[in-house]
Amino acid sequence: MTTNALSFPMPNALGSIDQYISAANRFPMLTEEQELSLARRLKQNNDLEAARALVLSHLRLVVSIARNYLGYGLPHADLIQEGNVGLMKAVKRFDPDRGVRLVSFAMHWIKAEIHEYILRNWRLVKIATTKAQRKLFFNLRSMRSQNGEAPHNLTQDEASDIAQKLGVKTEEVFEMESRFAGGDVSLEGSGDDEDEHRIAPLAWLADSAPEPSEELATAQHERLQDEGLRNALASLDERSRAIVQRRWLIEDGELAATLHELAAEYGVSAERIRQIEVKAMQKMRGLLSAN
Template identity: 65%
Template sequence: MTTTFALPVPSSSGSLEQYIQAVNSVPMLTPEQETELATRFQQDNDLEAARQMVLSHLRVVVSISRGYAGYGLPQADLIQEGNIGLMKAVKRFEPGRGVRLFSFAVHWIKAEIHEFILRNWRLVRIATTKPQRKLFFNLRSMKSSFSALSENEARQIAEDLGVKPEEVREMETRMSGQDIALMADDGDDEGYAPIDWLADAHHEPTRALERKAFDHLQTEGIEYALSSLDARSRRIVEARWLADDGGATLHELAAEFGVSAERIRQIEAKALGKMKTALSEGVVIDS
């Protein structure tokens, strides 16, 4: 299926601010409206319903795109790519899973922006494997200062991201490039200096979106995953991992169900695997 409905397009010219104002003026959908529109799109191929879902979430793309300003690419282009990810998310969205489009779309938006950066930023063509891509997009935030990484810090980052310490140091070198002044020269009215890219990480829009998605995972997401289990498996998981009193032992549950402790362990392992699969299908959070 090809979506052909018209959407506002961000421009690298002076109209970018007008675009941002326009998309921010579109109200977010209520859960009921979202479910109705998604159902119309899925069952009747109603492109107007899909268009309304996309329009109401364009502001999310704008917020996420701001988190990638430090890569030196035009924000209008980042927004364009993020919008492609949003449309892919709308196409795949299933309201029956109990997950809001907002949470589901974050992964698709960021994935398209990541691919765009990797295609267009010459310093990151080294990032050809999944661990290297993860290193590229996380190295800046994981550094404790602007100074060069120490051996211990490089080793810790490598361990956390599943790469080699030498890969961490090589990526740092490639990303550092030549020295650039933090502040622009007095009287320089053209372009942006690195100081313009710095932000409070705690309140940075992408982090706020990730926190909201994570909070959702810890509440509705867990309940959704539990609902995929049969009654016995759910009882075992809740008793072992979600009880307020520290959880039941394998032997206590074995006595309750009249089976061996090893059988309880097997049921528990299978249930946790099924929950993991349900979560990955129902709630996507970019790592």
Template identity: 65%
Template structure:
């Protein structure tokens, strides 16, 4: 659009409730009216026609935006971002294709709201791939309730969304988390808050030297504990617990060793018990 459309904003109307009521009062367009307005805008750059198209679809943005209220972001902001997507849709809409604007616009509205959520929500860093974004936006609706997911649900969601089971569990844990206040409330001096634990003595020379010695002991102890395992058990422990990127799943290792996932789990449990027994004296002395 060559100019900004004079569209009502929530701040101009006074409140989100008043805005929603105003949007609902705008009459919906018939197919013939929509075609005529879209043609005028496309062929004559008629901004008044574009404005009428946008106003008649504000209720669609309000409806779509409600689906994103679970991320803790202001409804007013979600609506405003959705309106940007609606205006982009009107600008690109071709009435000659025989598709109603509502079907064409919903993609642009959701895309704009998605970007807003990902940029502003506290878990944005988890949704870095297309599959993770799909998980981010669908996990809430796929859960039967607010309880933690069980193994069967995790496996089902992972398969349906083409992501790893551990990614589903991690996303569920983080989506279920709550923010912690940095400072205590004025009437709650005993509450746990991060501000009370900011003092850092770890950089003092004595602590640095002690930490380095402890790290060396733990590193040597870990290598000795791993050395006490048979090759298969050591491979399972290293692949499951000592790999920083893409740790192996039970099913991955079951395929590698041609046994069941349950057998891999049993071997892992016994290996970890043996390692703990070897590390016990070291832990007791540190």
């Protein structure tokens, strides 16, 4: 069988996850010799066609691993996609001279990417942030799923038994179990119920009044802006200053002067007024940015 990746069919525009899985399972599996040859081509020559062949021949592995994580309620296609990212990372880091098949090496990378995706998306707020918490998260769900237990509060004996098997403290098992049980709460409420929005967390958590530090910072910023603007205007010649003021610093309710109106007043062309305005604005920007 040829190892030319160009002979591998691509599952483009398949339209459904079932069609994708079917196509992935049709990709030829590589013999050990073919795998080593492709891996060496990739490592020694950065041969992207070899990398493509290695990835495509292991898509079925990603599909198989992703199927084990369907219990988290996340889209199967997304789990497969994240697993494919892990597979590509594994192919990039695979060393053909270590005496290990790619399938064994890639499993770790595939699972790692799927785990990271689940932890990012299973809850709006992360429930496992440390390495130990992540391990407990997946092992605890796996153990309870394998035991066929309906959702219920763990007893002291159950938690102690799980803690002993996983090598963690009983308190840590209870804490993770409470995180499982806790659902997400919308800050803004949901639906069109006005009462629900009134009692939503966003209605009573936020304080609309600015903090004193924010008020001081705002006042200081405005003072510096006004002072800087006055200094920048003072640096212009009289004509340039008048043009900028009548074009940009008008009072509320007034209309800005047009280029043609100013041109008629100063006896020059509208283009000349535009050039004066551009030059003056550039000078002012330089002075303001330096402050």
